[in-house]
Structures are given as structure tokens and as C-alpha cells.
Amino acid sequence: MLEPSHNDELPPIPGKRYFTIGEVSELCAVKPHVLRYWEQEFPQLAPVKRRGNRRYYQHQDVLMIRQIRSLLYEQGYTIGGARQRMSGESAKDESTQAKQLIRQMIGELEELSKVLKR
Numbered sequence: 001m002l003e004p005s006h007n008d009e010l011p012p013i014p015g016k017r018y019f020t021i022g023e024v025s026e027l028c029a030v031k032p033h034v035l036r037y038w039e040q041e042f043p044q045l046a047p048v049k050r051r052g053n054r055r056y057y058q059h060q061d062v063l064m065i066r067q068i069r070s071l072l073y074e075q076g077y078t079i080g081g082a083r084q085r086m087s088g089e090s091a092k093d094e095s096t097q098a099k100q101l102i103r104q105m106i107g108e109l110e111e112l113s114k115v116l117k118r
Contacts, residue, residue: 010027010028010029010066011026011027013027013059013062013063016059017058017059018048018056018057018058019056019057019058019061019062020054020055020056020057021035021036021047021054021055021057023057024057024061024062024065027062028062028065028066028069029069030065030069035055035065036055038065038068039055041079041083042064042068042082042083042086043087044064044086044087045061045064045065045068047061064086067086068082068086071085071086
């Protein structure tokens, strides 16, 4: 297993649609039982469950697991701190997207206003 401070040395993520828990375990250098525990602690991490309650992770799930791993093992966050950081980042992303959408709508309305004034 890799040292916690060597997140750069994790293998590249293959271009597959779904990954099993064993594959994700190898890609992220985290044991399967830790992944199952993180699912309980981080509400954003919710792999698809199919036949026999088998977990199938998607590309964004693998990226999120690597981010959680980095927060916990490299940056020294607690589970609670990492959870807060993860939820804060998703809220910031949503806020940024909303602001961009509003700016775009304002621009379109200004253009429409100019056309209507002609």
C-alpha cells in the first residue's frame, strides 16, 4: 500500500463507466471496508447498487474518494472536518454555477432589450 503522502503515485483512472469496490480500492489505495465506511460518513459518496447489493462506482466517485483520501491522510483532517470541507466545496460550486447562470441570463436579457428597442 502507498504511503498517505504519495497521492501523486496513485494509478491513473481507466476510461471505464463503472468500477467495482475492489478496483476502486486498488485505484485509491484504500481498503474496501474503509470505502464502505466512508459511504456512511460522506453523503455525497453514493455508488450505484445493483444485483445482490453490489456497489458500482463511477469516475466522479473515484475522484471524490481520492479527494477524501487526500483530506484525511495528507492534510490531516478528521472525518468531521473532511465532511464539512466536502459539503462546503459542493455549496461553493453550486453558488458559482448559479452566479454564472445569472450573469448569462442578464446578458441575454440585455441583448433582447436592445433588439426590442430597435
